[in-house]
Amino acid sequence: MPVATDRPDTRRAREPGTPPRPLVVLASIALAAGTGGAIWLLPPRAQGEWAVVGRRAGAGAPPSGTAPRPAAEPAPTPAVVRPSGFVAFVDAVHEPRFNLSKAARKSRVRWFTLGHLTAGRSGCVPRWGGLQGQRRNPVANRLGPLRAAGGDAGLAFGGPAGRELATACADLGRLTAAYRRAIDAFDARYIDFEVHAPAGDAAVRRRARAIATLQRQAAHEGRPLTVSFTLPVTGTGLTLGDQELLRATRAEGVEIATVNLLAPVGTSPGSGSRLHPIASAVRAAHPQIARSLGESAAWNRIALTPVLARSGDLTRLDARRLAAFTSRNNLAWLSARGAALAPGITRFLTGAAR
Known part of the structure; x- marks a missing residue:
């Protein structure tokens, strides 16, 4: 009669030629102990090299006495750098004491635009306000602390006064070099062209070809x-002239990230009616910008800059409505020009327009 047991037959069964389980366990323990002892007995230099080889699987050991070099990593693709949220405009010519990093800490603005660079007497040399040398502007020379704090600023060419470089400089090579000189001087990753007066077709094409060359060179160098x-x-x-300007510029190969609309604030007080003309202007411009840029929709390619005649033209309620309009329509960013904003409005817009 078979003897009863609490273990099934499958637990007792063993394939032919398989060593007993206790023997396998003892052999494993002995092998681990022997390996650990051998490693412990290695000199410190040998242990270090062992660790390096282990970290660099598949790589040969470095020559004796040479520190191991880290494996080369592919260069990262440069991120697209462009303004966002609320962008503060600084008239670098008329506000020489403006402190970028201090203003960024106080108002929490991350992006600034510095203007305006126009043609000097020679026609092909960019100067602040057409008069001041590039390196002699105290505002632009304070970019270092701003960038160290995580902010940045772009350069604005053109503007309401002076001659835009493309109009004053008739030579394409010299025009390209003039733009590049300003970009390199301040390591700018964002540039804006503020066009007020209509320019001839030749100037529009010349500017566009210069910008296209600069963008190709920047892409080749791995920077935005x-x-x-x-x-x-x-x-x-x-x-119609500005719509054609955008189309002609795009046709020359320029990647236009944003069209920033300068819209004057109305004078009618109360009920947000002062902002109604701005909203109507943006809605009218949207299909025009979309067609000019070859897009079916271009809301996220539009930025909005209300122009204030007086500081009180933009109340806290107005600012709230502007921020809501910007967010609702997915606009690229928001800014302001003209009179200085009332205290607290800039900080509110910075937080609301993120």
Whole structure:
């Protein structure tokens, strides 16, 4: 009669030629102890090399007495650098004491635009306000602390006064070199072209070809160069000339990231009616910008810059409505020009327009 047991037959069964289980366990323990002892007995130098080889699997050991070199990593693709949130404009010519890093800490603004660089007497030399040398502007020379704190600033060419470089400099090579000189001087990754007066077709093409060359060179060097155009807007949108400017610039191969619309704030008080013309102007300009840039929709390629006649033209309620309009329509960013914003408005817009 078979003897009863609490273990099934499958637990007792063993394949032919397989050593008993207790023997296998003892052999494993002995092997681990022997390996650990051998490693412990190695000199410190040998242990270090063992660790390096272990970390660099598949790589040969470094020559004796030479520190191991880390494996080469592929160069990262440069991120697209462009303004976002609320962008503060600084008139670097008329506000020489403006402290970028201090303003960033106080208002929490991350992005600034510095203007304006226009043609000097020679026609092909960019100067602040057409008069001041590039390196002699105290505001632009304070970019270092701003960037160290995580902020940045772009350069604005053109503007309401002086001659834009493309109009004053008739030689394409010299024009390209002039733009590059300013970009390199301040290590700019974002540049804006503020166009007010209509320019001839030759100047438009010359500017576009210069910008396209700069963007190709920047891409070849692995650094971004974001380009925007700042244009005035009315209730009917952009002028036909500005629409053609955008189309011609794009046709020359320029990647236009943003079209920044300068829109004057109305004078009618109360009920947000002062902002109604701005909203109408942006809606009128949207299909024009989309067609000019070859897009079916271009809301995220539009930035909005209300122009204030007086500091009180933008109340806290107005600022709240502007921020809501920007967010609701997915606009690229928000800014302001003209009179200085009332205390606290800039900080509110910075937080609301993120």
